[in-house]
Amino acid sequence: MPNVPLPSDPRRRARRRRDITLALAFLAPSLLVFAVFVFFPLGQAVFLATRGSDLFGRPTVSVGFGNFAKLLTPEFGGVLLLTLGYVVLVVVPSIVLPLALAVPMAQRLPGMRLFRTAFALPFAYSVAAASVVFSLLYNPGTSVLNWVLESLGGQGRAWLTDPSLALVSVALVTVWMNTGFNLLVLSAALAGRDEEVLEAAVLDGARGPSMLFRITIPLITPSLFFLVVVTTLNALQSFGQIFILTRGGPNGATGVLVYSIYDTAFANNASDFGLASAQGLVLLLVGLALAAIQFGIIERRVHYQ
Amino acid sequence: MSAALRPSRTTAVLTYVLLAVAAAVLLFPVVFTLVGSFLPKSELVSYPPRLTSGAWTTANYEGVVHSVPLLRQYLNSLLVSGLIMVGHLVTATLSAYAFVFLRVPGRRPLFWLFLSTMMIPWEAIVIPNYLLVVSLGLASSYPALVLPFLANGFGTFLMRQAFLRFPSQLRDAATIDGCGHLRFLLTILVPMSKPVLAALAVWAFLSGWNQFLWPLLVSNSSPELYTLQIGINYLRAVDTNQPGQVLAGITLALVPTLLLVLVGQRWLVRGFTAGAVK
Numbered sequence: 168m169p170n171v172p173l174p175s176d177p178r179r180r181a182r183r184r185r186d187i188t189l190a191l192a193f194l195a196p197s198l199l200v201f202a203v204f205v206f207f208p209l210g211q212a213v214f215l216a217t218r219g220s221d222l223f224g225r226p227t228v229s230v231g232f233g234n235f236a237k238l239l240t241p242e243f244g245g246v247l248l249l250t251l252g253y254v255v256l257v258v259v260p261s262i263v264l265p266l267a268l269a270v271p272m273a274q275r276l277p278g279m280r281l282f283r284t285a286f287a288l289p290f291a292y293s294v295a296a297a298s299v300v301f302s303l304l305y306n307p308g309t310s311v312l313n314w315v316l317e318s319l320g321g322q323g324r325a326w327l328t329d330p331s332l333a334l335v336s337v338a339l340v341t342v343w344m345n346t347g348f349n350l351l352v353l354s355a356a357l358a359g360r361d362e363e364v365l366e367a368a369v370l371d372g373a374r375g376p377s378m379l380f381r382i383t384i385p386l387i388t389p390s391l392f393f394l395v396v397v398t399t400l401n402a403l404q405s406f407g408q409i410f411i412l413t414r415g416g417p418n419g420a421t422g423v424l425v426y427s428i429y430d431t432a433f434a435n436n437a438s439d440f441g442l443a444s445a446q447g448l449v450l451l452l453v454g455l456a457l458a459a460i461q462f463g464i465i466e467r468r469v470h471y472q
Numbered sequence: 473m474s475a476a477l478r479p480s481r482t483t484a485v486l487t488y489v490l491l492a493v494a495a496a497v498l499l500f501p502v503v504f505t506l507v508g509s510f511l512p513k514s515e516l517v518s519y520p521p522r523l524t525s526g527a528w529t530t531a532n533y534e535g536v537v538h539s540v541p542l543l544r545q546y547l548n549s550l551l552v553s554g555l556i557m558v559g560h561l562v563t564a565t566l567s568a569y570a571f572v573f574l575r576v577p578g579r580r581p582l583f584w585l586f587l588s589t590m591m592i593p594w595e596a597i598v599i600p601n602y603l604l605v606v607s608l609g610l611a612s613s614y615p616a617l618v619l620p621f622l623a624n625g626f627g628t629f630l631m632r633q634a635f636l637r638f639p640s641q642l643r644d645a646a647t648i649d650g651c652g653h654l655r656f657l658l659t660i661l662v663p664m665s666k667p668v669l670a671a672l673a674v675w676a677f678l679s680g681w682n683q684f685l686w687p688l689l690v691s692n693s694s695p696e697l698y699t700l701q702i703g704i705n706y707l708r709a710v711d712t713n714q715p716g717q718v719l720a721g722i723t724l725a726l727v728p729t730l731l732l733v734l735v736g737q738r739w740l741v742r743g744f745t746a747g748a749v750k
Contacts, residue, residue, distance in 0.1 A: 183575065189653055190574035193566040197586065200563065200623035204601060205589050211600035268494055271487040274479045282491050287737050288502050291729040293682040295701035296722045299708045300501050303508070303715050309517050311504060346498060347733070355741045404595050407684035411705055425595045429685070432599050443599045451596040458591065 215444035234445035243427075243446075247453070249334070250403065250424040254457075256338035257402035261345040262394060269353035270383060273360075283354055290347030294407030301340045302327075302412055330420040333413055337421050340408050345401070349394050356390035357383070396461055403454055424450050505726070509533070509719040516715045532720035536707070542721060544696065545703035549681060550728070552617045552699060556680035557673050559622030564672060565665075567623075568631035569657055573643070583632075589625035595685065602689050612694040617687055621680060627672055634668040635661065667739060674736040681729060700725045 216234050237243070268286060272279050289297070304312045305326035313323030326336040360383070368382045384391070406425045409415060415422035415430060422430070424446065432443035479487065508516055510528045536542060570576055571583055601620060602611075610616040638661065646656050662669070684701050691697035698706070707721050 186575045186653075187577060190570040190576045193570035193574065194576070194582070197563045197567040197623040197628060200620070201585070201589050201625075203604075204620035205592060205597065208597040208600035208604060209592065211604065212597055215600060215603075268491065271490060274483070274487060276479060276484055276487060278488075282495065284734065284737075285495055285499060287733055288499065288730070290737075291726055291733040292501075293701050293704075293725070293729070294684050295682075295704045296505075296725060297501070299704055299718060299722060300505050302708065303718070304501065304504065309715070343498070343501065351737055351741045400593065404593050406595065407701075410684070410688075411708070425685075428595060428599065432602075433689075440599055440603065447596040447599055450593055454593050454596070455591060 212444045212447050215441050216448055218441040230441070234442045237442060238445055238449060245419075246422060246424055246427050247449075249420075249422065250453070253334055253338055253405070253421075253423050254399060254402045256335060257341045257345070257405070258395065258398050260338075260342045261349055261398045261402075262391065264342065265346050265350040265353050266391075269350055269357055270379065272354060273357035283350070286350050287347045289343055290351070292344060294344070295411065297340055297344050298408045298411035301336075301343075301408075305336060305412070327413055328417050330417045333417055333420045337405075337408050337412055340412070341402060341405055345398055349398065352390055352394055353387065356387040360386050392461075396458060399457055399461065400454060403450070403457065424453070505719050505722055508716060509723045511716055513714060513716055517713070532714075532716035533724070535714065536717040536721045536724070539717065540703060540707055540710075540721070541695070541698075542700075542703065542724065545698050545700045546724075548697060549700040549725075552614070552687075553677045553680035555618045556621045557676040559618070560624055560627045560676035561669060561673060563623040564627030564631045565657075565662065565669070567628045568635050569653075569661070571628070571632050572635040572638075573653065573656075586625045586628050590629070598685060598689070605690060612691060612697055614697070616690045617697070617699070620686075621683075624676070627676065630668060630672055631665070634665050638664070670736070670739040674732055674740050678729065678732065 217229050217231060218234075272282055292300070304310065307313075307325060307328070310323060310326070312326065317323055324332060327333050364386065365382065368378060373382055404425055405423065406429065409421050409423060409426045410429070413421040415426045428443050428446045428450065431437075431439050431446060509532055510530065512527055512529050512531065515527055567586065571579060576582060605611050605616045610619075642660070643656070646660055651660070682701065683699070684705075687697075687699045687702050688705075691699070691702060695706075704718075704722055704725060708718050
């Protein structure tokens with residue numbers, strides 16, 4: 168085989184070495200960032216989680232699994248349950264509401280582009296901007312929200328100070344922020360449906376709900392799956408809205424996992440970096456578990472065209 | 473399109489009613505932000521609020537610009553998000569190029585390593601990162617706000633998906649013409665990948681712009697480092713009885729992201745759905 172260069176061909180070997188050097192040079196910036204700010208801190212989190220802390224929260228002697236034992240309490244179990252409840256309160260409406268708007272908007276009607284742009288506007292709000300605007304809307308003294316409710320014959324509420332309502336109020340802000348992006352993604356998915364499939368379904372007598380649940384939703388499952396995963400992980404990492412609106416209160420009613428990490432590490436009188444790191448590792452595990460469950464259960468039902 | 477898919481008149485009317493009601497509810501906070509930023513305090517703090525009294529004023533804007541270093545915070549946010557955006561584009565393009573077009577020893581495990589960084593929530597490692605930055609003497613500094621976010625597993629994944637779709641005949645033709653890696657990357661691949669680069673740029677800028685927990689920790693004791701997001705929160709905490717000023721500050725802070733959403737939404741969705749869904 169005279170045309171195929173042998174592996175020992177020196178020119179080929181030199182090119183191969185150059186390729187590898189170039190590849191390493193191209194990967195080096197990313198690897199450096201990951202090594203310093205992801206993997207080293209991850210190892211550090213494991214190390215810190217086994218340490219006690221002094222008055223200033225700094226790590227001291229090894230306490231073994233002491234910090235994790237502190238997490239096996241009803242209080243921390245409550246934090247986890249609260250976090251899961253919050254994730255459900257955010258994820259379900261963040262998928263259902265945009266879907267309920269995207270499906271009618273996918274019809275060939277004039278003016279739909281205008282609606283799509285209008286509904287995307289909340290996407291421009293940062294967590295801080297949205298939370299501060301809602302803090303004014305919720306404000307008990309001047310609540311515009313209560314005024315609207317009362318004008319419609321309803322009753323005003325203590326949105327952020329009623330322990331049974333505060334988590335819902337915080338979730339509402341998050342849902343509002345999610346709607347814009349999720350609607351954009353679902354609209355793009357619906358626009359990508361195969362028209363022949365839709366026509367065939369209509370001719371076969373598919374109408375209303377059967378069209379929605381048997382044709383439309385199965386056709387866009389990849390996008391729905393993508394959104395469920397992204398929205399879940401985002402909800403799990405919520406911090407700004409809780410910090411700004413409730414500081415975990417009233418009486419711990421909105422103290423979800425990430426807020427608990429912050430509070431444990433930086434609370435004025437009981438700073439504890441070791442315990443906070445252990446909680447961070449729990450967050451990592453919860454995130455991995457939720458993603459694994461979703462990949463396991465939902466991926467099997469996702470229809471890829 | 474066929475007549476079968478055209479909505480009936482009743483369906484059309486119901487659609488418009490539903491969407492109009494939804495728009496009124498969902499856009500209420502947006503309208504409240506804009507209208508409130510032009511209302512005097514007396515109208516905003518009364519109950520019921522007088523949002524439509526017609527007593528417009530620009531005093532809130534003058535007030536907020538004078539009472540807080542809004543310009544400084546604006547520049548901080550632009551600088552930090554801009555650097556994060558450039559960092560994402562450069563590191564993701566380079567690493568994706570290596571994964572697709574170069575021989576990398578241990579390519580598979582290395583790529584999984586990149587993907588694994590997407591599975592680690594930043595909040596899970598925020599405490600050791602904070603301690604690291606403090607021990608490096610970088611607390612309260614611009615590098616601390618930027619460095620951790622210069623590379624990202626998702627960015628590499630997105631660019632790799634785009635490069636994998638690059639026609640191999642074109643690559644072969646370039647190689648035969650004697651086009652080396654750097655020239656191929658800079659003169660052919662990057663110009664042809666503009667849509668996905670635009671999507672990544674918008675996404676990276678927004679994720680930098682919207683950060684809250686990290687800048688809160690890192691700039692804690694140095695107000696000159698506050699980004700707009702931290703500034704907005706302090707504005708509210710300090711000016712509790714000046715809601716109009718707070719809303720004016722938020723409106724100003726919304727300008728860049730509103731522009732990005734209005735101009736960039738199509739790139740974002742096209743770039744993402746092509747890379748992440750299929």
